[in-house]
Amino acid sequence: MVSQTYKIVIGVSVGIAIGILIGCGALIVIRLYKKRQFRSREPSSPTLPIRANGINTSIDSSASISVSDANPSKQIMAKRNGQWNVHQNKDLFASLSGIPRYSYKDIQKATQNFTTVLGQGSFGPVYKATMPAGELVAVKVLASDSNQGEKEFQTEVLLLSRLHHRNLVNLVGYCIDKSQRMLIYEFMTNGNLASLLYSDGPRFLSWEQRLHIAYDVSHGIEYLHEGAIPPVIHRDLKSANILLDKSMRAKVADFGLSKEETFDGRKSGLKGTYGYMDPDYMSTNKFTKKSDIYSFGVILFELITAINPQQGLMDYINLAVIGEDGKGDWEEIVDKKLVGRSNAEEVRLLADLAYKCLHKIPRKRPSITDLTQAIARIRQHHFTKNDTLPPSVSDAPGVLRRIENQQVELSNMTSLRSNLSLKV
Ligand SMILES: Nc1ncnc2c1ncn2[C@@H]1O[C@H](COP(=O)(O)OP(=O)(O)OP(=O)(O)O)[C@@H](O)[C@H]1O
Numbered sequence: 001m002v003s004q005t006y007k008i009v010i011g012v013s014v015g016i017a018i019g020i021l022i023g024c025g026a027l028i029v030i031r032l033y034k035k036r037q038f039r040s041r042e043p044s045s046p047t048l049p050i051r052a053n054g055i056n057t058s059i060d061s062s063a064s065i066s067v068s069d070a071n072p073s074k075q076i077m078a079k080r081n082g083q084w085n086v087h088q089n090k091d092l093f094a095s096l097s098g099i100p101r102y103s104y105k106d107i108q109k110a111t112q113n114f115t116t117v118l119g120q121g122s123f124g125p126v127y128k129a130t131m132p133a134g135e136l137v138a139v140k141v142l143a144s145d146s147n148q149g150e151k152e153f154q155t156e157v158l159l160l161s162r163l164h165h166r167n168l169v170n171l172v173g174y175c176i177d178k179s180q181r182m183l184i185y186e187f188m189t190n191g192n193l194a195s196l197l198y199s200d201g202p203r204f205l206s207w208e209q210r211l212h213i214a215y216d217v218s219h220g221i222e223y224l225h226e227g228a229i230p231p232v233i234h235r236d237l238k239s240a241n242i243l244l245d246k247s248m249r250a251k252v253a254d255f256g257l258s259k260e261e262t263f264d265g266r267k268s269g270l271k272g273t274y275g276y277m278d279p280d281y282m283s284t285n286k287f288t289k290k291s292d293i294y295s296f297g298v299i300l301f302e303l304i305t306a307i308n309p310q311q312g313l314m315d316y317i318n319l320a321v322i323g324e325d326g327k328g329d330w331e332e333i334v335d336k337k338l339v340g341r342s343n344a345e346e347v348r349l350l351a352d353l354a355y356k357c358l359h360k361i362p363r364k365r366p367s368i369t370d371l372t373q374a375i376a377r378i379r380q381h382h383f384t385k386n387d388t389l390p391p392s393v394s395d396a397p398g399v400l401r402r403i404e405n406q407q408v409e410l411s412n413m414t415s416l417r418s419n420l421s422l423k424v
Pocket of ligand 1 (some may be wrong): 054118119120123124125126137138169185186187188189191193240241243253254336344
């Protein structure tokens with residue numbers, strides 16, 4: 001009797017075990033089948049078109065980013081049937097980005113119903129806001145009819161969720177609420193570098209501040225090119241995209257056009273801002289880290305000269321170089337506000353570096369690491385030598401006169417050129 005009961009127990013146990021095994025097997029088969037079906041629905045090489053930059057000054061054509069189905073954050077960016085599938089992906093998007101998501105009502109409250117405008121970019125207006133914990137932020141509101149902006153929105157959230165550095169503007173939140181798209185950044189009290197360089201007010205950036213800014217920006221780019229995995233190419237470096245915090249420390253902003261280095265730029269249209277774009281990129285359509293270096297060189301010259309690249313900066317540079325057998329006579333183009341307030345040797349060193357960044361052969365341009373180190377040495381020179389009389393102080397009136405003559409010469413050149421082009 002006992003042995004019969006024993007046999008029944010063993011039989012039942014074996015039966016249950018076999019049942020569980022069959023059940024697990026069936027589950028595994030179903031999951032594998034579903035996974036394969038999901039993959040076969042993914043396009044083999046999905047692409048995401050992204051935008052150009054600037055309102056009047058940008059160059060645009062269609063572009064695309066290649067994404068691999070192995071990376072979930074890239075899956076989100078996959079284009080399906082030509083449309084960003086927001087409703088299907090937004091929760092996955094939220095959980096992957098790791099950045100707090102806010103409702104439209106939250107932002108409406110924080111901006112006091114969108115009252116304080118900080119500025120207007122190609123993405124849409126930017127508002128000042130105070131978050132519930134009291135921190136100041138800037139809210140970029142995407143114009144609702146902007147299809148291109150939608151792509152930049154995704155690029156910015158997905159990239160900035162993995163990029164964190166003291167010299168990159170921090171994304172602290174975002175909003176996807178029905179058709180509303182907003183990006184929330186740490187507030188940069190002193191606005192953008194372009195406004196500080198080109199505004200006419202009595203306030204101007206000192207040479208020391210400009211050296212700090214060059215150093216900070218080089219660190220931000222170094223992180224993108226050498227620290228991020230995979231490396232990131234910014235693709236829209238310009239003084240309007242350099243923001244300054246309350247201590248005048250600089251941070252790189254605006255990642256809407258950025259790409260991972262693995263992206264094949266040849267499939268992309270031209271992107272960027274006139275005056276900052278690498279001529280080699282414009283002719284080959286191939287964007288590399290060295291194209292960012294070109295744009296950084298332009299920013300360094302802006303810091304030295306306070307001349308807008310969209311208003312003849314390259315003409316000034318070429319004129320300064322003609323002066324002395326390929327070597328720049330940089331004293332001639334230095335910002336008038338710096339004459340007598342900067343060290344000529346440091347200006348020359350920084351201008352020589354900037355000029356190397358503009359080399360027409362990209363591989364001959366320095367790497368960002370070389371630049372960061374060289375700028376650090378100029379800063380060090382500044383802090384160790386600033387007790388001596390800056391050479392430019394001794395001949396300030398002479399330098400000012402030469403700058404004025406240079407400007408007259410340049411404006412003659414410009415009017416001659418526009419007369420010629422009118423005739424053509
Ligand atoms: N985090 C921020 N803190 C303070 N001001 C900001 C912040 N972000 C942007 N701004 C200001 O808002 C304005 C518009 O910025 P936005 O980045 O949208 O455009 P942009 O870079 O000037 O132009 P584009 O979009 O064409 O590149 C700028 O004047 C900028 O100074």
